[in-house]
Amino acid sequence: MIKRILTLCLCFFTSFLFAQDIYSGLRNKYWGFEENDERAFVYINQYINKAKSEKNYSELFQAYKDAILFSKDFKIKYADSAVSAAKLSGKNDLIGDAYNSKGAIYYFNHRKFQFALNEYLTADEYLKDSKNELSKYQNIYHIGVVKSYLGYYDEALVIFKQCISYFETNAKRVLHVNTIYNNKKGYLNSLHQAIICYQALGKNNEVKRLLKLAEASTPKSKDFNLEYSYFKKSSGVADFTRKDYSQAINDFNASLPGLIKVNDFTWVSYVYFYKGKCFTNQGKLELGVENYKKVDSIFNKHQFILPELRSNYEELINYYKKQNSPENELYYTNQLLKVDSVISSDFKYLSTRIYKDHELLEAKENLEKTNSFGIALLIIFGVIIILLGLLVFYRNRKQKQIQQKYNELLVKIDHDKLPDQVVESLIFDENKNVKLDQNIVEKLLKDITAFEANEGFLERGLSLKKMAEYFKTNTSYLSQVINEYKGSNFSTYINVLRINYATQKIYHDKEWRKYSIEHVASASGFSNRQSFSNIFLEINGIRPVDFIKKRIKELESID
Structure with a gap:
C-alpha cells in the first residue's frame, strides 16, 4: 500500500514538473x-490554450501578461483577461500584479493618468500585505510617477530612492533570468524618474551624478534601447540647461528613434519641445516653430500633454503675433485653452484621488479591522x-480671517487699479541717496518705467544681472536705483509687480479664475506654485486659492 502511494506521488510530481517544463519551454520560444x-x-x-485546458489559472495569468507585452493593438483586452485569470487563481499577489499591469498600459501606452491611477490604487489594496516585493515596488513606482x-517632486523622490535601492539590490542577486531582467528594468526606470524630479527641482549636480550612473549601468543590448533613449533625452535637457544647444540637439536626435519605435508620444513631444527651444535660442526661429508644431500634432492626436510643455503654445502665439x-x-x-482644460482636469482628479485613496488607505483598513472591538470603536x-x-471651530475662525483679508485686499485693488492705470514715469529726485550721474539715473528710471509698462517682470528666471543686461548697465547701478526709487531690493520689487499683476488678473479676468494655481504662477513669472502661493500670502495676506474662491463666490452672489 505504501509502495503504491509513493508511486502515485512520484507520478504526480513528475507530471507537475513536465507541465512546468512545457510552460517554460513555450515562454523560451x-x-x-x-x-x-x-x-x-x-x-x-x-500557452493560453494549455493553461485553460488544465485550469491552471496562475499560468493562464502569466500567458495573458506576456500577451500584453507582444500585442500591438489589444493590450487592454489582454490586461482584462489577466485580471480575470488572476481572480480565478484566488491569489492576491497575482490580482495586484494584474491591476498594476493594466495601470501601466493606461499610463505608458495611452497616457490616461486618471484610469492608470485607478488601477494602481486597486493593485495597492491587493498588494498591501503581499510578500511579493517585486510587485509591491512596481506599484509604488507607478504611484511615484503620478x-x-x-x-x-520631493515626495516622488522619496519613492524613487526606495525603488532604486530595492531594484539595484535584487538585480545583482542570483535569481531567475526573467526576475533579474525585471529588476534591472525597474532600477533603470527609477533612475530615469529620479532624474526627472531633480531636473524639475533644479538640482543639476544630482542630475549629472545620476546620468553618469545610468550610462555605466545601462546594458548595450536591444532589450534596453528604450532606457537608453530615456537617458539621452534627459542628457539633452541637461545640455539645454547648460546652454549647450548643439549638444542638446544631438542627444535629442539620439533619443527619438527608440521613443518613436514604442510610440511613447509623451516623451517624443517633450523632445520636440526642447529641440524647438534649442533652435529658438540659436536664432533659428523657423526650425523652432517646426518642432513646436510637432508637439501640437501629438496633442491633437492623443489629447495629452505634460504641464511643462504648456509654453509650447506661448512660443507659437508670440511667433505668429510677430509675423502678423x-x-x-x-x-x-x-x-492653449484646450491644453489648459486637459491639464486642469487631470490635476484636479489625480491630486484628489492620490491623497484620499492612497495616503488614507492604510488608515481606512486599520479602522475596518477594529469593527469587532466595540469599546475601541466607541472611543x-x-x-x-x-x-x-x-x-x-477652527475652520469657521479661519474662514472669518480669510474674509477679513479678502475685504482688505479689495480695498487695495480698488486703490491701485493697476490694469486700467498707465504706469507713471519715474522722475529724477536729487534728494534720493543715489551716488550716480544724473544722466545715468534718468536713463535707468526711463528703462524701469518702460519695463513695467511692457510687463517685463513676467519673464521667468529674471535676475538682476539679466535685467541689467537688458538696460545695458551694471548690477550695482541698477540695484541702487531700484532700492531708492522703489524702496526695496530687486527680488522684492519683482515679486510685488508679479503679485499685483496676478491679483488684478484673477479679480478682473474670469479665464484666470479657471486656471490652476500652477498655471497662474507660471503666467505671473514664478517658477513654481509653492513660492508663488507663499509670496502671494505674504503680500496680500491671503492665499491665491482662497482669493479665487472668494471672488467666484462674490460674483455668484451678485448674479
Missing part, C-alpha cells in the same frame, strides 16, 4: 522577440466627534 512583435503569438496562444506628474498672422495666432490661442468615534468639533 518567444521571450527573445522584441516588444509588440506579434510573431510571439504562435507560442503564446499555445506624484511626479502632479509636481510633488492673426489666423495662426487665434488657432494656437484656442489650442474612536468619540475622538472623531471631538476632532470634527475642533475642525469646524
Whole structure:
C-alpha cells in the first residue's frame, strides 16, 4: 500500500514538473522577440490554450501578461483577461500584479493618468500585505510617477530612492533570468524618474551624478534601447540647461528613434519641445516653430500633454503675433485653452484621488479591522466627534480671517487699479541717496518705467544681472536705483509687480479664475506654485486659492 502511494506521488510530481517544463519551454520560444512583435503569438496562444485546458489559472495569468507585452493593438483586452485569470487563481499577489499591469498600459501606452491611477490604487489594496516585493515596488513606482506628474517632486523622490535601492539590490542577486531582467528594468526606470524630479527641482549636480550612473549601468543590448533613449533625452535637457544647444540637439536626435519605435508620444513631444527651444535660442526661429508644431500634432492626436510643455503654445502665439498672422495666432490661442482644460482636469482628479485613496488607505483598513472591538470603536468615534468639533471651530475662525483679508485686499485693488492705470514715469529726485550721474539715473528710471509698462517682470528666471543686461548697465547701478526709487531690493520689487499683476488678473479676468494655481504662477513669472502661493500670502495676506474662491463666490452672489 505504501509502495503504491509513493508511486502515485512520484507520478504526480513528475507530471507537475513536465507541465512546468512545457510552460517554460513555450515562454523560451518567444521571450527573445522584441516588444509588440506579434510573431510571439504562435507560442503564446499555445500557452493560453494549455493553461485553460488544465485550469491552471496562475499560468493562464502569466500567458495573458506576456500577451500584453507582444500585442500591438489589444493590450487592454489582454490586461482584462489577466485580471480575470488572476481572480480565478484566488491569489492576491497575482490580482495586484494584474491591476498594476493594466495601470501601466493606461499610463505608458495611452497616457490616461486618471484610469492608470485607478488601477494602481486597486493593485495597492491587493498588494498591501503581499510578500511579493517585486510587485509591491512596481506599484509604488507607478504611484511615484503620478506624484511626479502632479509636481510633488520631493515626495516622488522619496519613492524613487526606495525603488532604486530595492531594484539595484535584487538585480545583482542570483535569481531567475526573467526576475533579474525585471529588476534591472525597474532600477533603470527609477533612475530615469529620479532624474526627472531633480531636473524639475533644479538640482543639476544630482542630475549629472545620476546620468553618469545610468550610462555605466545601462546594458548595450536591444532589450534596453528604450532606457537608453530615456537617458539621452534627459542628457539633452541637461545640455539645454547648460546652454549647450548643439549638444542638446544631438542627444535629442539620439533619443527619438527608440521613443518613436514604442510610440511613447509623451516623451517624443517633450523632445520636440526642447529641440524647438534649442533652435529658438540659436536664432533659428523657423526650425523652432517646426518642432513646436510637432508637439501640437501629438496633442491633437492623443489629447495629452505634460504641464511643462504648456509654453509650447506661448512660443507659437508670440511667433505668429510677430509675423502678423492673426489666423495662426487665434488657432494656437484656442489650442492653449484646450491644453489648459486637459491639464486642469487631470490635476484636479489625480491630486484628489492620490491623497484620499492612497495616503488614507492604510488608515481606512486599520479602522475596518477594529469593527469587532466595540469599546475601541466607541472611543474612536468619540475622538472623531471631538476632532470634527475642533475642525469646524477652527475652520469657521479661519474662514472669518480669510474674509477679513479678502475685504482688505479689495480695498487695495480698488486703490491701485493697476490694469486700467498707465504706469507713471519715474522722475529724477536729487534728494534720493543715489551716488550716480544724473544722466545715468534718468536713463535707468526711463528703462524701469518702460519695463513695467511692457510687463517685463513676467519673464521667468529674471535676475538682476539679466535685467541689467537688458538696460545695458551694471548690477550695482541698477540695484541702487531700484532700492531708492522703489524702496526695496530687486527680488522684492519683482515679486510685488508679479503679485499685483496676478491679483488684478484673477479679480478682473474670469479665464484666470479657471486656471490652476500652477498655471497662474507660471503666467505671473514664478517658477513654481509653492513660492508663488507663499509670496502671494505674504503680500496680500491671503492665499491665491482662497482669493479665487472668494471672488467666484462674490460674483455668484451678485448674479
